Amino acid sequence: SYVLTQPPSVSVAPGQTARITCGGNNIGSKSVHWYQQKPGQAPVLVVYDDSDRPSGIPERFSGSNSGNTATLTISRVEAGDEADYYCQVWDSSSDHQAVFGGGTKLTVL
Amino acid sequence: QVTLKESGPVLVKPTETLTLTCTVSGFSLSNARMGVSWIRQPPGKALEWLAHIFSNDEKSYSTSLKSRLTISKDTSKSQVVLTMTNMDPVDTATYYCARMGLELREFDYWGQGTLVTVSS
Numbered sequence: 001s002y003v004l005t006q007p008p009s010v011s012v013a014p015g016q017t018a019r020i021t022c023g024g025n026n027i028g029s030k031s032v033h034w035y036q037q038k039p040g041q042a043p044v045l046v047v048y049d050d051s052d053r054p055s056g057i058p059e060r061f062s063g064s065n066s067g068n069t070a071t072l073t074i075s076r077v078e079a080g081d082e083a084d085y086y087c088q089v090w091d092s093s094s095d096h097q098a099v100f101g102g103g104t105k106l107t108v109l
Numbered sequence: 110q111v112t113l114k115e116s117g118p119v120l121v122k123p124t125e126t127l128t129l130t131c132t133v134s135g136f137s138l139s140n141a142r143m144g145v146s147w148i149r150q151p152p153g154k155a156l157e158w159l160a161h162i163f164s165n166d167e168k169s170y171s172t173s174l175k176s177r178l179t180i181s182k183d184t185s186k187s188q189v190v191l192t193m194t195n196m197d198p199v200d201t202a203t204y205y206c207a208r209m210g211l212e213l214r215e216f217d218y219w220g221q222g223t224l225v226t227v228s229s
Contacts, residue, residue: 031214033214033216037156042220042222043205043216045215045216048217049213054217086155086156088156088216097158097172098158101155103156
């Protein structure tokens with residue numbers, strides 16, 4: 001089955017740029033989606049189809065996807081961005097199922 | 110507006126069958142452009158996708174849990190039901206239902222989740 005690999009944690013100072021990676025075999029050929037989850041809350045879609053933002057999501061959130069790595073970039077990080085972030089794809093190669101990465105805890109120093 | 114809400118037992122015993130219901134509003138389960146998935150999250154752990162049902166009643170299941178899961182829908186009631194057999198304490202988790210777009214397969218709306226504890 002398809003596997004997505006994320007770093008367990010990323011730390012960044014306020015105002016700086018955070019980059020969270022999501023690795024997968026030829027992930028560049030897939031549509032990658034990113035979710036933000038704060039403690040005690042349901043996940044929220046922040047980037048879909050590699051780099052598009054749902055309405056209401058700040059422009060500070062952006063994404064890219066190429067080769068074996070997709071990246072969520074958060075510019076001008078704020079304290080309120082501290083959360084867990086998950087990448088997700090749909091694996092239609094064999095199993096036809098959704099796959100989530102293991103999640104990355106973003107800490108704002 | 111689009112909403113999803115999970116309901117079901119908060120506590121089940123080992124070996125019992127869990128039945129969860131997701132009641133949706135703001136869209137129809139017959140809409141060909143979307144479907145509904147169940148996703149769970151054990152305390153302190155990552156999200157795990159379980160199952161999905163499309164508008165045409167086609168179903169997909171997690172490979173690792175397929176033998177224990179059944180997903181179904183009642184379009185007239187706007188409900189999606191998940192059953193999971195032979196529950197075990199490791200199945201203790203918050204269970205979410207979420208709407209998924211057909212084209213890109215993103216989860217754009219989520220329910221609030223319901224915590225299910227498996228214990229005797």
